[in-house]
Structure formats: structure tokens, C-alpha cells
Amino acid sequence: MSISRRRLLRNTxxxxxLAGAGFPHIWIKNADLAHAAxxxxxxxxxxxxxxxxxxxxxxxxxxxxxAIEEINAAxxxxxxxxxxxxxxxxxxxxxxxxxxxxxxxxDKCVSVFGSYTSASRKAVLPVFERQNNLYWYPTLYEGRECxxxxxxxxxxxxxxxxxxxxxxxxxxxxxxYLIGSNYIYPKEENNYxxxxxxxxxxxxxxxxxxxxxxxxxxxxxxxxxxxxPNVIFSTVVGDSVVALHRQYRAAGLDPEKMPxxxxxxxxxxxxxxxxxxxxGHFTSAPYFxxxxxxxxxxxxxxxxxxxxxxxxxxxxxxxxxxxxxLFKQAVEKLATSDLTPPNIRDAVKGQETIAPQGKVRLxxxxxxxxxxxxxxxxxxxxxxxxxxEAKEWLKPVPYAAYPGQSCTEKGxxxxx
Amino acid sequence: MDQFIxxxxxxxxxxxxLLLVALGLSIIYxxxxxxxxxxxxxxxxxxxxxxxxxxxxGLGLLASLVPIFLVVAAFGWVIERYVLSLLNNRxxxxxxxxxxxxxxxxxxxxxxxxxxxxxxxxxxxxSGSMDVFGLSVSSYRVFLFVVSLxxxxxxxxxxxxxxxxxxxxAIIQDRSVAAxxxxxxxxxxxxxxxxxxxxxxxxxxxxxPLKSVSPDMGTGYVVDAFMVxxxxxxxxxxxxxxxxxxxxxxSGGIAFLQxxxxxxxxxxxxxxxxxxxxxxxxxTARVRA
Numbered sequence: 001m002s003i004s005r006r007r008l009l010r011n012t013x014x015x016x017x018l019a020g021a022g023f024p025h026i027w028i029k030n031a032d033l034a035h036a037a038x039x040x041x042x043x044x045x046x047x048x049x050x051x052x053x054x055x056x057x058x059x060x061x062x063x064x065x066x067a068i069e070e071i072n073a074a075x076x077x078x079x080x081x082x083x084x085x086x087x088x089x090x091x092x093x094x095x096x097x098x099x100x101x102x103x104x105x106x107d108k109c110v111s112v113f114g115s116y117t118s119a120s121r122k123a124v125l126p127v128f129e130r131q132n133n134l135y136w137y138p139t140l141y142e143g144r145e146c147x148x149x150x151x152x153x154x155x156x157x158x159x160x161x162x163x164x165x166x167x168x169x170x171x172x173x174x175x176x177y178l179i180g181s182n183y184i185y186p187k188e189e190n191n192y193x194x195x196x197x198x199x200x201x202x203x204x205x206x207x208x209x210x211x212x213x214x215x216x217x218x219x220x221x222x223x224x225x226x227x228x229p230n231v232i233f234s235t236v237v238g239d240s241v242v243a244l245h246r247q248y249r250a251a252g253l254d255p256e257k258m259p260x261x262x263x264x265x266x267x268x269x270x271x272x273x274x275x276x277x278x279x280g281h282f283t284s285a286p287y288f289x290x291x292x293x294x295x296x297x298x299x300x301x302x303x304x305x306x307x308x309x310x311x312x313x314x315x316x317x318x319x320x321x322x323x324x325x326l327f328k329q330a331v332e333k334l335a336t337s338d339l340t341p342p343n344i345r346d347a348v349k350g351q352e353t354i355a356p357q358g359k360v361r362l363x364x365x366x367x368x369x370x371x372x373x374x375x376x377x378x379x380x381x382x383x384x385x386x387x388x389e390a391k392e393w394l395k396p397v398p399y400a401a402y403p404g405q406s407c408t409e410k411g412x413x414x415x416x
Numbered sequence: 417m418d419q420f421i422x423x424x425x426x427x428x429x430x431x432x433x434l435l436l437v438a439l440g441l442s443i444i445y446x447x448x449x450x451x452x453x454x455x456x457x458x459x460x461x462x463x464x465x466x467x468x469x470x471x472x473x474g475l476g477l478l479a480s481l482v483p484i485f486l487v488v489a490a491f492g493w494v495i496e497r498y499v500l501s502l503l504n505n506r507x508x509x510x511x512x513x514x515x516x517x518x519x520x521x522x523x524x525x526x527x528x529x530x531x532x533x534x535x536x537x538x539x540x541x542x543s544g545s546m547d548v549f550g551l552s553v554s555s556y557r558v559f560l561f562v563v564s565l566x567x568x569x570x571x572x573x574x575x576x577x578x579x580x581x582x583x584x585x586a587i588i589q590d591r592s593v594a595a596x597x598x599x600x601x602x603x604x605x606x607x608x609x610x611x612x613x614x615x616x617x618x619x620x621x622x623x624x625p626l627k628s629v630s631p632d633m634g635t636g637y638v639v640d641a642f643m644v645x646x647x648x649x650x651x652x653x654x655x656x657x658x659x660x661x662x663x664x665x666x667s668g669g670i671a672f673l674q675x676x677x678x679x680x681x682x683x684x685x686x687x688x689x690x691x692x693x694x695x696x697x698x699x700t701a702r703v704r705a
Contacts, residue, residue, distance in 0.1 A: 052632060054531045182677050210676040213636060215627045216433070218426040218557075219671035219679075226419055239533055242628035250538060250554040250626060252545040272533030272628060 039080045041331065041339070043068070044087065044103030046114030046124075051091025052213070052238065056268055056316070057116045060138060061086065062307050063317035064113050067324030070302065077331045085109060093123035100124040104133045110341055111136060111327060113320065118142060118185050125150070134341040136327065138319035140263065140285070142188030143398035146407035149341075151348060152368040153323040153360075154316065155286055157192040158400035159371050160263050163390060164284035165196040167375060168261050173230030174202040179220065179244075182209035186235035189263055192401040193233060205229045210236065215243040221251045224258070232260040241265055242273040245281070255280030266314035270382050278378040285315040286371035287357040288384045296356035312382075313356075319369075322355035326362060329353060358393065366407035368396030422551055423672050424665070429557040431664025432564040433623055435657055437637045438644035439567055440615030442656040445645055447575075447588055447608060450500060451511045454518035455641055456634025458613045462488050462620025463629040464525055467534045477539050477625065484621045485614040492613020496606045518634065526631040536624040560622055567615065568657055574611070575653065584608055588651075647687050649697030659698060 045064050047057040068082050076082065085107045089096040096115070103109045104127060111134040115121045118141055128135045128149040136151045143156035168176075176197060180186025186209060194204060205227040208220065224232060236244050241264065248260065260281040267289050270278040289300060289312055299321055303313050313321075330348035331339065349364035358372040370393045376384035399405040399412075406413055441455045465487050469480035495517055503509045542556040575581040583604050586594040595601050619637075627633070648659030663683060670679035690698070 050526070050531075055533055055630065058531060208675045211680055214676055215636065216430055216667075216676075218429055219423075219668050219676065222419070222422055222426055222672055225422070239628035239630055239633070242533055242535065243626065246535065246538075246628075247626055250543070250556050252552060252554065269533075272535060274535045274537070277535070 039076075040083045041077060041080050042083050042085055042107055042109045043327070044100070044107065044109040044112035044114065045084045046087055046089055046096065046099055046103065046112050047116065048091040048120075049088040053091045053116050055239075055272070057091070059268060059311070059314070059317045060116060060320045062311075063303065063313070063320035064324055066303055066306050067321045069306070071324065071328050077328050078336075080336070082328075089114075089120065091120075093117075093119050096120040097123045097127055100127045100135075101131075104128070104131045110134070110331075110339055111344060113138070113323065113327075115139065116316065119183070121150070132342055134345055136323050138323055139316050142185045143192075143400065144188060144402065145398060146366060146412040148345065148367070148411070150367065151323065151326070151345070151362065152366075152396070152398070153319040153326070153362075154369075155371055155373075156368060156396050156398045156400070157189050158397045159286065159373055159394050160284045161189070161192055161196055162394065163373050163388065164261065164263075164282075164375055165193060165202070166200050167388060168231050168233075168282070169197075169200050169202050172259065174200075175205050175227075175229040175231070176202055177205050177224055177227060177229035177232045178207040178235075179232060180209050180235035181212050181214070181237045181240060183212060185237070188401065189235045190233075195401055210240060212240070213238060214240050217244050217247045218251075220244075221247060221253070224253070229258060232258060234260045234262045235264055236262075237264050239272075241269045242277075245273045245277040249277045265378070266316065267312040267383065268314045270378055270384075271312055275378070275380040275382040278382075279380040281378050282375060283378065283384065284373060284375050286373055287315040287318040287355075288374060288376050288386055289313050290376075290383050291357060291374070291386060293356060293358065295354050299356040315357075318356050322353055322357075322360060325353045325355075326351050326360075361393070363396055365409055366396060366398055368398055368407075370395055418551060421549055423669060425548060425551065425553055426672075427665030427668035428561060428661065429553075429664070430668045431661035432557075432561040433619075433626075434640055434644050434664055435564045435568065435660035436560065436619035436622055437616070438641040438648075438656055438660055439564075439571060440612040440619065441638075441641040442645045442648070442653060443571065443575075443615065444609055444612035445642075446651040446653070446656075447584055448605060449507070450609070451507065451514070452612075453511060453515040453638060454495070454521065455514075455616055456636070456638030457518040457521040458488055458492065458616035458634075459620035459623075459637045460525065460629075460631065460634040461491060461521065462617030463536070463624040463633065464529065464534070464620075465617060466536045466621035466624050467629055470536055477536060477621065478541075481618060481621060485618050488617025488620075489610040489614030491617075493606055493610035495613075496609035500609065501602060501605065518638075522631045522634070531631055534629040536621075536629065538625040556625065563622060567618070568653070571615070572653055580604065580607060643684070643687055646691065647697055649699040652697070652699040655697060655699030662698075 047061040048054045049058055068084050072081050085103055087099040089099045103112050113136045115137050116139050121137055134149055138153050140154040178190045262283045265283045300313055304311055326348055329351050330344050333347040334343055348362050352359055352361045361370040363370060372393050373390045374386050375388040376386045378384055398407050404415055437459060444450050444452045462484055465484040466477055466480060469475040499513050500510060503513055538556055542559050544555050545552045546555045583599045586599055587601050587604055591601055644660045644663060645656055648655030667679045667683050670682055
């Protein structure tokens with residue numbers, strides 16, 4: 001009996017696969033070594049550079065790269081350079097998931113920094129959970145998530161609204177008009193807002209959602225006129241924000257009597273709509289470009305120097321910047337041979353860093369971040385004026401709107 | 417009662433924006449039979465032209481309307497001359513070609529001026545509001561309403577009272593016969609396409625103070641424009657006007673009673689049902705063929 005080449009190949013392959021399955025330890029060990037091969041630490045950078053949300057994600061890509069360049073220029077992490085692998089997921093959740101798999105499985109990155117929208121985060125989640133890798137998510141979001149494979153450095157609803165809603169009631173009155181784009185983020189934020197309104201004696205005169213990308217707000221403005229709220233509580237996102245503000249102004253409504261209070265309008269959106277259209281409205285966020293601190297001054301100057309003097313920093317790009325430093329601190333604690341995503345996650349728990357917004361801390365329980373809530377008013381020069389600053393940092397409570405549930409180190413726990 | 421009138425006015429305002437955007441498409445699709453998927457990108461180019469004139473040359477929106485029309489019309493002329501005229505009588509290829517042109521225009525703008533959102537200043541004279549039937553209405557929206565009707569009138573006159581319009585109508589009826597009478601079909605087509613593109617550019621410039629300006633803004637407008645033209649009946653200018661205002665009132669009204677998400681879905685559903693039973697649209701131009 002002769003052994004054909006094909007059969008030999010097949011048998012060898014089968015044996016190899018068996019060996020791989022039988023002794024996974026060998027393979028995983030090799031993968032570990034690859035993570036820090038040749039004094040390089042590979043990380044993925046996954047922000048859209050094309051497509052609808054490229055408008056904002058481009059700035060997140062830039063802030064992430066700036067932080068990585070700074071860390072490398074200062075000698076890297078214990079002598080190893082961070083090597084960013086940049087991919088463009090083109091604002092499309094399916095592409096996000098495909099590129100995430102490429103970064104994690106193909107490039108063997110130890111962590112990936114990425115995503116702006118909740119849809120794209122949800123799309124990559126299975127990849128990171130299956131591969132037990134780590135995703136660093138810088139955006140404020142709706143909470144209600146408890147993954148062991150995501151480090152959340154943006155604000156959750158309690159960190160944006162706990163101070164904001166009572167302040168608005170006290171200053172303007174208790175009638176709120178809730179308007180948002182039609183997807184999960186605005187609905188969850190409004191769920192929490194309604195809870196707070198109930199607690200502080202506020203009242204919802206209307207709750208309304210417009211399609212994503214919607215740009216005709218005249219009927220909404222008519223409804224606002226006829227319901228006469230004290231505050232328009234807005235979670236409208238993307239280019240709709242611009243249309244809403246510009247049409248609000250063209251309709252002759254007055255921000256002094258009926259201001260918009262937003263969780264999503266940052267310096268970036270203000271630059272897009274023009275300072276005049278934004279002037280007088282309010283935003284609650286942990287960071288504003290005008291915040292006075294030596295760290296922020298350094299961040300803003302470095303950002304402008306690297307990417308152009310006309311560029312702005314905002315509350316999502318700031319989180320991109322400081323989360324890269326949190327990553328550095330976590331990796332510093334580990335021996336090169338221990339450099340795996342789960343170890344990085346354990347090392348980052350409880351880490352603190354002085355971010356541009358103030359000192360932040362990664363909460364070990366739920367992997368969200370302690371932040372400094374601020375309330376600011378937009379001005380016609382395109383910047384904000386900070387009116388209220390929290391005296392203490394605020395704990396992240398991703399399940400604030402759901403008293404029966406809480407996120408712990410063991411995962412989601414249902415309280416009885 | 418006030419609320420009712422307010423809502424009617426809102427509908428007219430939405431309708432006038434739809435009419436602005438659809439007018440150029442109505443000419444190109446209705447007269448030349450070209451399904452121009454790059455129409456939204458002409459709108460986008462107009463909006464960017466307004467932004468460029470404003471931020472680099474310091475021209476106000478009103479002063480730059482004529483140059484914007486000319487610039488975008490020139491674009492249209494080039495595209496007709498060097499792409500579409502080479503694809504005569506191949507409708508499917510034309511759809512693909514215009515789609516490709518649209519993508520190229522989008523990416524070109526993105527590469528040249530970046531993907532940030534831009535905005536265009538409201539003309540100061542029109543930034544206030546004025547009294548219409550005892551209600552305060554944004555002056556700029558009233559201005560848009562007047563301009564859209566004026567552009568419609570100009571287009572109607574051009575089609576029905578000028579030699580170029582007559583030649584175009586002759587070509588629509590029978591191209592070879594018209595050609596044998598000495599009508600230069602190529603030239604008339606190029607001019608018509610350029611005119612349609614110029615109108616789209618104007619529409620983009622005019623809506624830019626109310627909406628955001630971005631490289632992919634055209635996508636939404638091209639859908640709106642096709643809805644208006646198909647509902648109104650291809651080849652019927654008056655039909656385009658009527659359907660623009662019907663759609664404006666409908667979507668404004670439903671949005672007021674329900675919300676914009678429902679309005680969008682219901683309006684689309686209504687159009688689909690209507691097209692099922694009246695494929696030629698609401699209004700049809702009677703042409704002896």
C-alpha cells in the first residue's frame with residue numbers, strides 16, 4: 001500500500017488539530033509570548049474613519065494615537081513600545097465585528113480601543129467575550145451592561161444626570177420635554193431621567209423620538225410651542241443635533257426661557273452647528289475643553305499641536321486619551337510573560353490617573369470609571385462655560401435605573 | 417385653531433424644501449428619463465459651495481446663490497458630457513454610473529475638506545421671524561417657500577415658453593424626428609442636465625442654514641426627491657409641486673399627532689400603496705406619442 005501525498009497531508013493535519021485540541025496549553029502559551037514579542041505591545045485602534053459617524057470617531061482615533069505617541073516618546077512601557085494597529089470599521093456594526101476579530105485573532109492585540117456608538121460596541125462584544133480579550137470603550141453610554149471584557153471610561157446615566165436634573169428643575173422649572181434619537185441610548189437615558197423627575201417632583205410633558213439622521217424639526221418645534229415645557233431634555237445625536245439647534249434658533253425660541261439640556265452636545269457638535277446656534281443651551285458631562293487644570297492644558301496643547309490648531313477636544317476624546325494611560329499603568333504592573341488580556345483587566349482594577357477632567361479611578365466591581373460631573377453652558381464662541389463642578393467624583397452605577405440589578409465582579413446580580 | 421394653522425404653515429414649509437430638492441430631479445428624470453442617483457450629491461455640492469463662498473470669500477448666502485447655481489450646473493454639464501452622453505439608451509448602466517459618480521463626489525469632498533459637519537450662517541436679514549396670519553413664523557422658512565415657488569415658475573416658463581424648452585419637449589416626444597428637424601439633441605440634453613444639477617445645488621445651498629452640511633447629506637435628499645417625483649407623476653412639473661406639498665402636509669401632520677418615526681413610515685407606506693394602484697403617479701402629463 002502506498003501512502004499518497006494527499007493522505008499524508010490529511011493525516012498530518014488531523015494529528016496537528018488533535019494535538020492543538022489536546023494540549024491547548026502549548027498554544028496559549030505561545031500566543032502569550034507573541035503579545036509582547038520583540039519589545040512591542042500591539043493594541044488595536046478601532047474607530048470609523050469613513051461613514052456616518054466618522055465625523056466624531058476621527059477625533060477619537062486622533063486622541064488615542066496622541067496618547068500612545070506620548071507614552072512611546074516617554075520611553076514606552078518598561079522599554080516596550082506600544083504599536084497601534086489602526087483599522088477602519090466604516091461606521092458599520094458588521095465591519096466592526098469583523099475588524100475586531102482580525103485585531104484580536106490575527107494581529108494578537110492585547111487590547112483594543114474603540115467604538116463610539118452602542119450598536120458597534122454590542123457588535124464586537126461577542127468577539128471579545130469569546131476570545132477573552134479586552135475592549136476599551138471611551139464613550140458615555142446608556143449603562144445596563146456588565147461585561148468582564150470591556151473597560152468603560154465614559155459616563156453612565158447617573159454620572160450625567162444625578163446633578164443635572166435637580167439643577168434644571170430648580171433653575172428653570174419642572175416641566176420637561178424629552179426628545180431623543182430613536183435607538184437604545186436615548187431611551188435608557190430617558191428612563192433614568194423619568195425616575196429622577198419623579199423623585200424631585202418634575203413632570204414629563206412629552207417624550208418623543210426622531211429617526212436617526214432626521215433633519216426636519218418643524219413639527220417638533222410646534223409641539224414644543226404648544227406644550228410650553230421649561231426644559232427640552234435632548235439626547236438627539238449626530239447631524240440631527242445640528243438641525244435641531246439651527247431650527248430652534250430660526251424659529252425664534254429663547255434659550256433663556258426654554259433651554260435645551262443635552263447629554264450629547266459637546267464642543268464637537270457646537271463647532272458643527274456654529275456657536276450662535278448653540279449659545280445659551282446646557283450640557284452635562286465630566287469634561288469640557290475649557291476646564292482649568294494643568295493636565296488639561298497639556299492635553300489641549302498637545303492635541304492642537306499634533307492635529308491642527310482649529311481642532312477641539314471633547315468629553316469622548318478626553319476619555320480616549322486617559323484610558324490609554326490607564327492601560328499603560330496596568331501593563332506596567334505585569335511581567336512581560338504575564339501580558340494577557342485577563343491579566344491586564346485584573347491589573348487595571350482600582351487604578352487611578354490624573355486625567356484632564358480630574359483624578360479618575362477604575363471601579364474594580366463593574367469596570368466603569370469614577371468621574372467628575374460638570375454642568376456647562378454653551379457660548380457663542382464655540383466653547384462652554386462651566387457653571388457647576390461636582391465637589392466629589394461620582395461612582396459609576398451602570399444599573400442606576402434598575403434598582404433590582406447591580407453589576408459586580410462576579411457579573412450581573414439580581415437583588416431580591 | 418391657531419395650532420391647526422400653524423401646522424398647515426409647517427407643512428407648507430416642509431413641502432417647499434421638498435419641492436426645492438425635487439425640482440431638479442423632476443427635470444432630469446421626467447424629461448430625460450435618467451435616473452440620476454447622484455442628485456443628492458449635487459445638493460451636497462451646493463451646500464458645500466455655500467460654505468466655501470461664505471468662509472473663504474466672505475460672501476453671504478443670498479449673494480452667492482447665482483454663483484452656486486453656475487458652479488453646480490457646470491459640474492452637471494461635465495458629468496452629462498463625459499459620462500452620461502456616452503451611455504445613451506442604456507438606462508441600467510446610467511443608474512450605475514450616476515451612483516458611482518455620487519460616491520466619487522462624496523469621497524472627493526471628504527478628502528478635500530474633511531468629514532467634519534459644517535454649517536452656513538443664516539442671512540442676517542432673514543434670521544428673525546415674521547407675522548403670518550397672526551402667527552410668528554421664521555422669516556427664512558417664508559423665504560424658502562417664496563423661492564421654491566419662484567424657481568418652479570422659472571422652470572415652467574423655461575420649459576414651455578422658450579426655444580430650448582420647445583426643443584427639449586420635441587426631443588422627449590421623438591428624438592430622431594426632432595434631430596432630423598435640426599435640433600441638436602446632445603446639446604439640449606447637456607443643458608437640461610446642467611440646469612437640473614444647478615437647481616439641486618441651489619436647493620442644497622438654501623437648506624444649508626437649517627440643516628447640517630456633511631459629505632453624506634445627499635443620501636437622505638435623493639430618497640425624498642424620488643418620492644416626490646414618483647408620487648407626483650413623472651413628466652409633470654405641476655404634479656411635482658402638488659406632491660411636494662401633499663407630502664409636506666402629511667409628514668408634518670402625522671409628526672405632530674404622533675412622531676417623526678411614525679410619519680416617515682406611514683408616508684412611505686402610503687406612497688407604495690398608491691404606486692401599486694396608480695403606477696403613473698397622481699398627475700400625468702398627456703403627451704401624444
